[in-house]
Amino acid sequence: xxxxxxxxxxxxxxxxxxxxxxxxxxxxxxxxxxxxxxxxxxxxxxxxxxxxxxxxxxxxxxxxxxxxxxxxxxxxxxxxxxxxxxxxxxxxxxxxxxxxxxxxxxxxxxxxxxxxxxxxxxxxxxxxxxxxxxxxxxxxxxxxxxxxxxxxxxxxxxxxxxxxxxxxxxxxxxxxxxxxxxxxxxxxxxxxxxxxxxxxxxxxxxxxxxxxxxxxxxxxxxxxxxxxxxxxxxxxxxxxxxxxxxxxxxxxxxxxxxxxxx
Numbered sequence: 001x002x003x004x005x006x007x008x009x010x011x012x013x014x015x016x017x018x019x020x021x022x023x024x025x026x027x028x029x030x031x032x033x034x035x036x037x038x039x040x041x042x043x044x045x046x047x048x049x050x051x052x053x054x055x056x057x058x059x060x061x062x063x064x065x066x067x068x069x070x071x072x073x074x075x076x077x078x079x080x081x082x083x084x085x086x087x088x089x090x091x092x093x094x095x096x097x098x099x100x101x102x103x104x105x106x107x108x109x110x111x112x113x114x115x116x117x118x119x120x121x122x123x124x125x126x127x128x129x130x131x132x133x134x135x136x137x138x139x140x141x142x143x144x145x146x147x148x149x150x151x152x153x154x155x156x157x158x159x160x161x162x163x164x165x166x167x168x169x170x171x172x173x174x175x176x177x178x179x180x181x182x183x184x185x186x187x188x189x190x191x192x193x194x195x196x197x198x199x200x201x202x203x204x205x206x207x208x209x210x211x212x213x214x215x216x217x218x219x220x221x222x223x224x225x226x227x228x229x230x231x232x233x234x235x236x237x238x239x240x241x242x243x244x245x246x247x248x249x250x251x252x253x254x255x256x257x258x259x260x261x262x
Contacts, residue, residue: 003029003079003081004027004028004029004081004083004084005028005029005030005031005075005079005081005082005083005084006020006023006028006029006030006031006082006083006084006085006086006231007031007033007071007072007075007082007084007085007086008020008023008030008031008032008033008086008088009033009062009071009085009086009087009088009089009119009123010033010034010035010088010089010090011030011031011032011033011034011041011044011088012032012033012034012035012037012038012040012041012044012057013037013040014195015088015147015191015194015195015220015223015224016033016086016088016089017040017044018220018221018223018224019086019088019223019224019227020032020044020048021044021047021048021224022221022224022225022227022228023084023224023227023228023231024048024051024053024055025051026228027053028053028083028084029053029054029055029079030048030053030054030055031055031056031057031058031075031078031079031082032044032045032048032055032056032057032058033057033058033059033060033071033089034057034058034059035059035060035061035062035089038057038059041057041059042057044057045057054079056078056079058071058074058075062089062114062115062119063111063114063115063119065114065118065119065122068118068119068122068123069122069123069125069126071123072085072123072126072127072130073126076130082127082130082142083140083142083143083231084142084143084144084145084231085123085124085127085143085144085145086144086145086147086227086231087119087120087123087144087145087146087147088147089115089119090115090116090147090162090166091111091112091115091116091162092159092162092197093108093111093112093159093161093162094158094159095108095159095160095161096157096158096159096160097157097160098157104160104161108161109161109164109165111161112161112162112164112165113161113164113165113168115165116162116165116166116169117165117166117168117169117172120144120146120169120172121169121172121176123144124144124176124180124184124186127142127144127184128176128180128183128184131183131184132183134183136182136183139234140232140234141182141183141184141185141234141237142183142184142185143184143185143186143187143230143231143237144173144176144184144185144186144187145187145188145189145227145230145231146169146170146172146173146186146187146188146189147189147190147191147223148166148169148170148173148188148189148190148240149163149166149190149191150190150191150192150242150244150247150248151163151248151255152166152167152170152190152240152248153190153242153248154247154248154249154250154251154252156252156253156254156255158254158255158257158258159255169188170188170240173186173187173188173238173240174186174238174239177237177238177239178238181237185234185236185237185238186237186238187230187236187237187238187239187240187241188239188240188241189223189226189227189230189240189241189243190240190241190242190243190244190248191217191218191222191223191243191244192212192217192218192242192243192244192245192247192248192256193205193208193209193217193218193244193247193256193257194217194218194219194220194222194223195220197257200257203260204260207260208256208257208260211247211250211256212244212245212246212247212249212250213245213246213249213250214245214246215245216245217244217245217247218243218244218245222243223243226241226243
């Protein structure tokens with residue numbers, strides 16, 4: 001693991017933070033991307049450095065493709081390399097075409113697409129351009145890991161713009177795997193319901209978390225360990241790993257977020 005470096009977007013909070021800490025515990029240099037949560041990002045950096053691992057925090061507004069692309073160059077300028085890019089940053093706002101109080105709008109589609117689709121693709125492309133000038137190793141192949149969603153197999157109209165953006169990212173992940181080989185791998189990682197979202201109560205979350213064939217969905221540890229596995233699995237590319245306790249196997253006409261709403 002000597003001097004391997006991971007860049008995790010949206011790593012100041014929630015799942016991105018857990019993924020970054022997992023890689024750091026395994027000895028990887030860690031780049032904490034944040035949008036506005038500077039204090040949270042610096043706290044994660046301090047925690048990682050306390051493990052005896054190198055870490056920095058870099059700010060970028062991923063709604064601006066120029067800043068998303070420059071994030072890659074800033075990371076390389078600091079550590080001279082990126083061995084894994086984990087795109088955890090995303091927006092998740094509710095809309096649905098049939099809902100008059102939360103209609104789909106061009107603005108909402110564009111905002112979801114910019115952060116959930118354009119930024120990950122632009123960053124992956126920038127990383128590829130760097131890697132293709134480097135020697136190819138048969139022992140380790142760098143990877144981009146896109147955080148997707150189990151609902152891409154189990155579609156419903158809730159969170160319409162979010163789902164569109166993640167569906168497009170799933171397709172992009174597969175196309176980039178073909179285009180960037182053999183210099184870089186492109187992999188998807190699809191969690192189930194992992195952490196409470198929006199105004200979901202703890203009780204509602206715990207009930208929803210059990211609606212899977214296994215009786216539980218993914219935990220932050222499950223997703224973090226799966227991301228680390230994919231980062232090191234040099235023969236895996238162009239596919240998506242669903243880590244959700246089988247949640248994607250259960251058809252539903254509503255998002256699991258709404259199953260236990262009072």
